[in-house]
Amino acid sequence: MARADQRKKALGKKPVLWRKQHGVLIAAAVVVLAAAVLLGGCSTAGGKLFGYSELLMDTDIELQFYCRSSGESRRVKQALFNEMGRLEQLLSCSDPGSEVSAINRAAGKEPVPVSPETAAVIRKALECSSISSGAFDPTIAPLLERWGFREGRYRIPPPEELAQFRAVVDYRLLEAKDGAIYLPRAGMALDLGGIAKGYIVDRGLDLLAEAGISHALINAGGDVGILGPKADGSSWRVGLKHPRGGGIIAVIPRDKRGAIVTSGDYERFFEEDGVRYQHILDPRTGMPASALLSVTVVAPTAVEADALSTALFVLGPQRGLALVENLPEVEAVMITPQLELLISSGLRGLVERSGE
Numbered sequence: 001m002a003r004a005d006q007r008k009k010a011l012g013k014k015p016v017l018w019r020k021q022h023g024v025l026i027a028a029a030v031v032v033l034a035a036a037v038l039l040g041g042c043s044t045a046g047g048k049l050f051g052y053s054e055l056l057m058d059t060d061i062e063l064q065f066y067c068r069s070s071g072e073s074r075r076v077k078q079a080l081f082n083e084m085g086r087l088e089q090l091l092s093c094s095d096p097g098s099e100v101s102a103i104n105r106a107a108g109k110e111p112v113p114v115s116p117e118t119a120a121v122i123r124k125a126l127e128c129s130s131i132s133s134g135a136f137d138p139t140i141a142p143l144l145e146r147w148g149f150r151e152g153r154y155r156i157p158p159p160e161e162l163a164q165f166r167a168v169v170d171y172r173l174l175e176a177k178d179g180a181i182y183l184p185r186a187g188m189a190l191d192l193g194g195i196a197k198g199y200i201v202d203r204g205l206d207l208l209a210e211a212g213i214s215h216a217l218i219n220a221g222g223d224v225g226i227l228g229p230k231a232d233g234s235s236w237r238v239g240l241k242h243p244r245g246g247g248i249i250a251v252i253p254r255d256k257r258g259a260i261v262t263s264g265d266y267e268r269f270f271e272e273d274g275v276r277y278q279h280i281l282d283p284r285t286g287m288p289a290s291a292l293l294s295v296t297v298v299a300p301t302a303v304e305a306d307a308l309s310t311a312l313f314v315l316g317p318q319r320g321l322a323l324v325e326n327l328p329e330v331e332a333v334m335i336t337p338q339l340e341l342l343i344s345s346g347l348r349g350l351v352e353r354s355g356e
């Protein structure tokens with residue numbers, strides 16, 4: 001499958017940025033086998049495996065599903081990418097025409113009515129903020145801006161600047177009611193970069209299920225959504241990228257609907273004086289979280305797996321694992337700076353280590 005490899009270098013003494021290599025790869029080739037179940041619409045009975053990819057959300061979206069005819073598969077694929085593109089436009093933080101940008105422009109002025117989709121993502125984001133005690137915070141945008149992660153002008157903000165931004169980074173200030181969102185302080189801003197992709201993958205899986213598909217996988221640059229097993233009943237195998245090498249460090253199998261989402265410090269970062277500064281910030285300190293190299297979360301939905309992978313990255317190994325052990329059907333694999341794999345109880349014995 002094609003992979004985005006958009007390696008960019010800033011000029012002169014500016015920091016170097018490596019933008020987006022896939023956090024997760026599909027490790028095993030998918031074998032085409034006949035399915036046993038007959039469903040309406042794009043039935044998978046006698047289905048063939050179709051694979052597509054499309055550049056959306058700043059990444060290559062990989063889509064694989066079993067379907068009876070190529071005409072039907074093309075129709076479904078197009079509907080899926082159209083819907084994912086529509087949601088990306090609503091939720092984007094960089095597009096001035098998005099609902100999120102409208103909310104940000106109205107900060108300190110007035111509530112902004114939003115679509116049910118935007119309201120749902122914000123509700124999910126606040127839930128994750130609350131269970132992670134604020135490690136995940138969708139109002140992190142002003143801090144991301146100070147570090148230059150929003151527009152690509154990377155810098156290390158002085159401590160007094162970071163202190164000043166505490167007043168506008170706090171999810172508890174956000175007001176959501178009657179289908180409208182309000183950021184009550186001027187200077188507040190939302191960034192849904194830690195959760196939107198997961199939500200969009202879930203909606204993609206819904207669309208596939210509604211089209212009668214029962215064996216599918218969507219990989220949105222490390223946010224992997226899975227629908228059922230492969231057509232022969234076996235598990236999809238999702239490989240976790242080695243955070244400091246090119247290969248796969250471990251494989252997680254899954255054979256039912258759910259998500260496997262990775263956040264890594266190798267996805268978006270710059271280096272200055274030999275120190276790596278990556279894009280997941282700790283809202284308490286204003287600094288990039290640095291206790292882990294990578295966090296993979298397995299959960300029933302991609303929206304929660306996405307937000308939680310970002311949250312656990314901030315919480316670090318002890319608090320992160322403690323949180324996961326308290327959440328039903330949520331599991332995690334964390335990779336420490338010593339390249340140790342910390343695996344939550346429900347995944348032990350299931351994660352397959354690869355040779356490094």
Ligand code: ADP
Pocket residue numbers: 023135136137138140144191192193194195197221222262263264267268279280281282283306309310314
């Ligand atoms: P990716 O899409 O690159 O896999 P992640 O899901 O790991 O990203 O989330 C990282 C993104 O989340 C950042 O680029 C930023 O937009 C946002 N973010 C950074 N820190 C936080 C935080 N503490 N809480 C919520 N969102 C964050």
Ligand code: MG
Pocket residue numbers: 193194195263305306307308309310
């Ligand atoms: Mg995330």
